[in-house]
Amino acid sequence: MTHQEPEVGAATGALAAVPAAGNRRSLPMPAHLRFYLGPMDCGKSTLALQIDHNHARQGRCGLVLTQGDRSANPRITTRVGMSRAAVELDSSTDLRELVRRQWAAGQRVDYLIVDEAQFLSPEQVEQLVDLVDDSHVDVYAFGLATDFRSRLFPGSQRLFELADTVVALQVEVLCWCGRPGGFNGRVVGGALVREGEQVVIADTATSAETRYQVLCRRHYRGGELGPSRPEEPQLPLS
Ligand SMILES: [Zn+2]
Numbered sequence: 493m494t495h496q497e498p499e500v501g502a503a504t505g506a507l508a509a510v511p512a513a514g515n516r517r518s519l520p521m522p523a524h525l526r527f528y529l530g531p532m533d534c535g536k537s538t539l540a541l542q543i544d545h546n547h548a549r550q551g552r553c554g555l556v557l558t559q560g561d562r563s564a565n566p567r568i569t570t571r572v573g574m575s576r577a578a579v580e581l582d583s584s585t586d587l588r589e590l591v592r593r594q595w596a597a598g599q600r601v602d603y604l605i606v607d608e609a610q611f612l613s614p615e616q617v618e619q620l621v622d623l624v625d626d627s628h629v630d631v632y633a634f635g636l637a638t639d640f641r642s643r644l645f646p647g648s649q650r651l652f653e654l655a656d657t658v659v660a661l662q663v664e665v666l667c668w669c670g671r672p673g674g675f676n677g678r679v680v681g682g683a684l685v686r687e688g689e690q691v692v693i694a695d696t697a698t699s700a701e702t703r704y705q706v707l708c709r710r711h712y713r714g715g716e717l718g719p720s721r722p723e724e725p726q727l728p729l730s
Contacts, residue, residue, distance in 0.1 A: 523628040525620060527609070527651040529637045530661035531706045532676050536634040537570040537607055539661065543632050544576065544605050553600040555591070557581050559611040568607050578607070587619040591629060601629060609635035611691065612647035621654050639690050640678035640704070642712065665706045668718030673706035677717070684715040 530536055540556070547554055558568050558578040566580035579590070587604075594601050604623070606612065612620075612633075623629040633655070637648050644652070652658060667673040677684050680702050705717060 521628075523624045523630045524656040525624045525631045525651075525654065526633065526657045526659060527648075527655040528632065528634045528659045528661055529648065530663065531636065531665050531674055532704055533571065533706060534661050534665045535570075535572075535663040536661060537568050538572050538574060540605050540607050540632065540634045541568060541570060541574045541576055547603055552602040554603040554605060555579055555594065555601055556605045556607070557587075557590075558607040560608055581612075581616075583611075583613055583616075585616070587616055588622055591623055591627070603630040603632065606631065606633040607635075609633035609651060610637070610639075610645035610648045611635075612651075614646050614650040617647055617650035617654060624656075636676060638676065640676055640688075641686050641690075642675055643690075645690070667706065667708035667711055669708060669711060671708035671710070673708050675707045675709060675712035677705045677707045677712055679703050679705050679717060682717075684712070684717060 528536060528539060544554055544556055556568060556576055556578040557580075558566055559581045566578045567575050568578045569575045581587075581590075591601050591604070604620070606620070612635075617633075620631045620633070624631055633651055635648055635651070636645065637652075638644055664672045678688070679685070680688075684707075707717075711718070
């Protein structure tokens with residue numbers, strides 16, 4: 493954003509960078525990019541589908557995008573039982589092209605809901621910003637901030653840098669000790685690991701070898717997984 497000092501003695505009308513009130517009213521409402529973040533199981537997908545529902549009820553048209561579903565009919569499925577058809581992305585998807593194709597087919601796209609947004613590439617986050625700023629598409633992105641090494645995902649980092657609003661979700665996921673858990677621990681063979689590939693696509697509910705467990709910082713750093721291993725992911729919205 494540029495900021496120009498008004499010249500001394502210049503007429504106020506000469507400050508062309510600032511639109512006059514009448515002009516500003518004719519501009520469409522600016523769209524926005526919101527990044528909602530939280531650890532695993534904190535209800536991100538549930539909120540994503542709730543926001544989609546609220547907008548659709550007002551007659552707005554949106555697309556719901558996800559990554560890592562890999563089924564023939566990709567969906568966002570939440571742990572509290574909600575589900576909705578979604579468009580599957582991969583790292584080669586150009587999000588501007590995706591939206592333009594919808595428009596070319598006569599489909600309105602007023603907003604995008606992006607689940608698993610931590611898997612976006614930095615370039616894809618910039619494509620989202622193009623859609624917000626140039627095409628007035630609202631974007632609601634939901635994702636993890638950090639990976640199992642406690643490092644930012646590249647896509648999440650770019651979202652932090654570019655989003656209009658960053659919202660830390662308030663549904664707390666608790667560590668086994670009862671403290672708020674903010675760390676997504678990767679557990680392999682019963683032990684916490686902090687090295688390895690950033691993304692392992694696996695069904696965490698059925699994979700015996702690799703699973704994820706939310707921990708507080710103290711127990712993440714100590715690698716202490718608690719007295720008993722939970723059989724099921726926690727249900728924070730019960
Ligand atoms: Zn703890």
